[in-house]
Amino acid sequence: MGEKAQERYLQCKSKTFHRKKIMVMFLAVFFALMFLSGRLVYLMVFCSEYYGQKAENLHERERDIKAARGRILDANGTVLATNKSVCTISVIHSQIKEPQAVIAALSKELELSEEDVRKRVEKVSSIERIKTNVPKETGDRVRAYGLAGVKVDEDYKRYYPYDTLASRVLGFTGGDNQGIVGLEVKYDSFLQGTNGKILTLTDARGIEIENAGERRLEPINGNDLYLSLDANIQKYCEQAAKKACIKKSAENVSVIVMNPQNGELMAMVNYPEFNLNEPFTLIDEMLPETGTENMDAKKKQELLNRMWRNRCISDTYEPGSTFKIITASAALEEGVVSLEDQFYCPGYKLVEDRRIRCAKVTGHGAQTFVTGIANSCNPVFIELGERLGTDHFYQYFKQFRLLSKTNIDLPGEAATIMHKKENVGPVELATISFGQSFQITPIQLVTTVSSLINGGKRITPHFGVEIRDEKGALVQTLEYETTEGICKDETSETMQYLLEKVVSEGGGKNASIEGYSIGGKTATSQTLPRSEHRYISSFLGFSPADNPQVLVLVIIHNPQGVYYGGTIAAPVVKEIMENILPYLDKK
Numbered sequence: 001m002g003e004k005a006q007e008r009y010l011q012c013k014s015k016t017f018h019r020k021k022i023m024v025m026f027l028a029v030f031f032a033l034m035f036l037s038g039r040l041v042y043l044m045v046f047c048s049e050y051y052g053q054k055a056e057n058l059h060e061r062e063r064d065i066k067a068a069r070g071r072i073l074d075a076n077g078t079v080l081a082t083n084k085s086v087c088t089i090s091v092i093h094s095q096i097k098e099p100q101a102v103i104a105a106l107s108k109e110l111e112l113s114e115e116d117v118r119k120r121v122e123k124v125s126s127i128e129r130i131k132t133n134v135p136k137e138t139g140d141r142v143r144a145y146g147l148a149g150v151k152v153d154e155d156y157k158r159y160y161p162y163d164t165l166a167s168r169v170l171g172f173t174g175g176d177n178q179g180i181v182g183l184e185v186k187y188d189s190f191l192q193g194t195n196g197k198i199l200t201l202t203d204a205r206g207i208e209i210e211n212a213g214e215r216r217l218e219p220i221n222g223n224d225l226y227l228s229l230d231a232n233i234q235k236y237c238e239q240a241a242k243k244a245c246i247k248k249s250a251e252n253v254s255v256i257v258m259n260p261q262n263g264e265l266m267a268m269v270n271y272p273e274f275n276l277n278e279p280f281t282l283i284d285e286m287l288p289e290t291g292t293e294n295m296d297a298k299k300k301q302e303l304l305n306r307m308w309r310n311r312c313i314s315d316t317y318e319p320g321s322t323f324k325i326i327t328a329s330a331a332l333e334e335g336v337v338s339l340e341d342q343f344y345c346p347g348y349k350l351v352e353d354r355r356i357r358c359a360k361v362t363g364h365g366a367q368t369f370v371t372g373i374a375n376s377c378n379p380v381f382i383e384l385g386e387r388l389g390t391d392h393f394y395q396y397f398k399q400f401r402l403l404s405k406t407n408i409d410l411p412g413e414a415a416t417i418m419h420k421k422e423n424v425g426p427v428e429l430a431t432i433s434f435g436q437s438f439q440i441t442p443i444q445l446v447t448t449v450s451s452l453i454n455g456g457k458r459i460t461p462h463f464g465v466e467i468r469d470e471k472g473a474l475v476q477t478l479e480y481e482t483t484e485g486i487c488k489d490e491t492s493e494t495m496q497y498l499l500e501k502v503v504s505e506g507g508g509k510n511a512s513i514e515g516y517s518i519g520g521k522t523a524t525s526q527t528l529p530r531s532e533h534r535y536i537s538s539f540l541g542f543s544p545a546d547n548p549q550v551l552v553l554v555i556i557h558n559p560q561g562v563y564y565g566g567t568i569a570a571p572v573v574k575e576i577m578e579n580i581l582p583y584l585d586k587k
Contacts, residue, residue, distance in 0.1 A: 066155045067193025069177055070222030070470070072170060072184075074231045075266070081170055081184070081276075083156040087139025089130045091121055096149030105145050106130055109138055132175060133157050153198075158184075160276035166234050167273040168310040169410070169463065181279075181308050183225065183463060186409055190467050190475075193222035223475050226466040228264035233257055236579040241271035241554075244572045248559035252285075253572075254311050254442055257580070260450035260542060260551045263459035263480060265408075266580075270311050283307060314412045316439035317555070320525030321376045321565070322449070322540045323435030325495065327384055328373055329452045330396035332491045336387035339494070341369045349379035351430045356382060359524070373498050374506025376522060376566075378434045385433030390424045393432070400486055401458050402440070406447045407481070408461045416440045436525060446553050449540060451486040452495050453519070453548050458483040493546075500545035510570035511541050516581055519545035520573065522566035527558075534558045539569035543581060550584065552576055 066088075072081035089110060096102055103121055107114045110131045120128045132155065134142075143152045158173045171182020178192065179185030196219035241253040255269035274283050286307045288295070309315070331337040347363035348355045358364065358378045364371075372380035385393060397403050397418070405413050417439040419428050431437035443461055451458040460480035467476040499519035502508040508520045520541030527534045538555040542548040554572045562568060 065153070065196035065198060065216070065219045066177070067195050067219035068156050068221040068470075069158060069173070069193065070191040070224045072191075072225045072227065074227050074229050074234075075465075076230065076232070077226075078231045079161060080165065080227070080229075080231065082159050082161065084159040085136045086132075086155050086157040087134040087136055087142075088132045088153045088155045089134055089139065089142055090151045090153065091128050091130060092126070092149045092151065093121070093124050093128065094149075096121065096147075098147065101145075102147050102150055105142065105147060106150070109142050110134065127151070162231070163275050163277055164273040165231065165238070166229060166268065167276050168270045168308065168312075169229065169268050170276060171308075172276050172279045182310070182410060183227070186411055187225050187464060187467075191222045191225060194220040196220075221470050224468045224470065224472075225464060226468060227463045228259075228266060228465050229268070229463050230266045232583065233580050234267040234269070236583075237267045237269045237576055238271060238273065240572050240575045240579075241269045243575075244554075244556055244568070245271055248556060248561065248568055250556050250560070251558040252311065253557070254553075254555040255572075255576070256312055256442055256446050256551075256553045257576070258446055258450065258461060258551050260446075260454045260459070260548045261457075263447070263450070263461045263482075264465070265461055265463050266550075268310070268312050268463075270309075274307050279308070280304065310410060310412060312442045313408055313410055314414050314441070316414050316417055316441050317536055318436050318439055318525040318527070319445055320435040320523035320536065320538065322445060322521045322523040322538055322553075323440075324373065324376065324381050324433075325449050325452060325499065325521055325540075326396075326400060326402065327381050327388075327393075327433050327435075328498065329400070329487055329491055329495055330388055330393060331384040332494055333396060333399075333487055334388055334392055337369055337384055339368065339370050339498075343367055343369065343372050343377070343380045343383060345372075345375075345377050345379045349382045349430070351382065352426050354427055356427075356430055370498060370501060371506075374501045376502075376507050381434045382430040385429050386426075390421060390429055393429065394421045394424075400448050400451065401483070402444070402448050406441075406443050406461050408443055409464050409478075409480075413443070414441050416444055435523065442553055442555055446540070446551055450548075450551060453492055453499070453542060453551075455489055455492045456485055456487040458486045496546050496548070499542075503541070503545075507566040508539065508541070508570055510566060511539060511574045511577075513543075513574060513578055513581070516543050516577070517545040518543050518577070519548070520570070522564070522570060524563060524565045535563040537563050537565040537567075537569045539565050539573045541570070541573040541577065543577060550577070550580065 068083050071079050073079055091102065099121055103114055103117050107117045117130065120130055139152045142150065156177065158177065169182055171184035172180055173184055174180050179188035197217040237255040237257060241255050245253045253271045255267060257267040258265050272283055272285050282303055286303050344366050345358055345364040347361045348357045356378065359376065364375050364377050367375065403416050403418060405415055419438060428437060447461050459482050462480050464478045466474060466478065469475055496519055499521060500517060503512050503518045503520045507522045511518055511520050518541055520539060523538045525536045527536060536555060536557055537559055540553045542551040552573050554569045556569055559568055
């Protein structure tokens with residue numbers, strides 16, 4: 001090939017290459033444009049709503065409209081917890097035109113220092129909260145200033161019309177209106193509503209656009225909780241507890257009133273109660289002798305936690321002779337005792353190398369099982385424990401559900417503290433049989449005893465009955481577990497008979513009421529360390545004895561002077577029943 005031909009060939013080849021290169025570039029640009037066009041169509045057509053909403057959100061300011069928390073009502077429809085209208089005061093930095101006037105007005109009306117208000121007013125933020133739970137009349141005065149950038153929003157604050165009534169049962173809410181203690185936290189999901197919103201349009205600087213109006217998403221108020229608790233019965237019990245506490249200079253008094261047939265709780269007292277409308281103020285009984293001036297935050301919180309604690313469900317104690325109901329029931333179930341069995345009490349019983357005394361140090365002498373339980377004789381129950389033996393005794397603890405929690409509808413329930421079976425020797429078996437050397441909660445005692453006197457049905461203690469909406473329409477009927485066959489019918493009937501004898505003929509005479517059939521059991525136990533000589537006096541009573549509908553437990557902690565349960569606790573149960581039995585008969 002000649003040089004000219006070769007040159008022409010190379011020129012042709014170069015032109016072909018450039019044409020291909022241009023074609024590739026053209027195709028690349030074409031497909032890129034096609035992709036971008038497709039993407040643009042996709043965003044504009046298929047995603048327009050999504051991005052339109054995002055754009056709108058960038059120009060919307062959002063404020064909550066608080067939902068009203070549901071009420072709590074007693075068995076008669078009496079409102080125990082409701083809401084008060086309050087206000088939340090906020091400022092929007094970008095809208096403030098007269099900062100000094102805003103600072104002066106808010107400082108004056110909200111009783112805050114100018115320095116604190118200034119920090120918040122000058123803070124660059126979309127919205128800054130100045131103060132919550134402001135009384136409505138104060139909020140109205142702030143609104144009347146007409147200051148730009150100051151927002152006054154309606155809010156709710158929990159209010160308890162009866163202040164201290166059933167304080168540890170009802171519980172209270174925090175600043176965010178969420179439950180913290182008691183039924184308020186247990187049923188929080190029902191009581192809490194869904195907040196609404198106020199949406200206002202703003203420009204790029206965050207300033208509200210005039211005449212743009214605002215959109216509102218209305219709140220959904222919470223549901224109401226209806227209880228088995230009866231405010232009148234609760235008042236009777238609190239009055240009786242206060243009287244007993246003052247009379248005996250006791251540390252505190254606990255009372256439980258329950259229907260043993262279905263577990264509905266009519267009252268629960270932990271005297272002294274605290275003020276639900278001021279739950280972070282320590283009551284006098286909780287204040288240290290040195291006062292609160294030098295108290296640190298941690299110490300105060302410890303005292304507040306103790307003040308809020310529901311002793312009826314969260315504290316364990318040695319039940320003493322009220323536990324003999326359980327020992328006697330186990331012995332009857334096992335068939336190791338009959339009503340005619342004879343016992344002898346010289347005032348003590350030797351167990352291994354230990355002499356365990358009876359409450360009557362001179363002894364009861366010869367007695368039947370019926371008189372033994374009426375006399376609350378320790379040697380009789382020590383012998384019953386021996387007849388049962390550790391294995392069978394613990395079998396009945398399991399059968400009676402004594403070692404399981406009751407699952408009451410309140411938070412913070414404690415479990416029974418019992419010896420491990422393998423660690424129980426003759427002495428431990430003896431002390432357990434008459435209610436010492438282990439601990440249970442008051443609610444566990446009344447629940448277990450209920451199953452032994454109601455025909456053998458284990459019930460779940462509870463306050464909650466129904467959930468209704470704000471218009472009164474039924475939302476949900478609350479249901480609780482029951483277990484049949486806890487004991488035989490004949491065992492339950494025998495215990496009704498025996499416990500009626502305790503009141504009519506034995507140590508529980510101070511609880512007898514003319515015209516009513518009362519069953520019950522006294523108890524006196526000692527707290528640890530024994531050397532401090534601190535006692536717990538209690539009485540458990542129920543009526544009618546042959547068909548129990550009301551059960552009352554009274555526990556007096558560390559009474560001064562005479563401390564026997566039959567002497568000081570039984571009269572308190574009598575006083576309560578004298579008030580509530582006629583009241584319930586009329587209902």
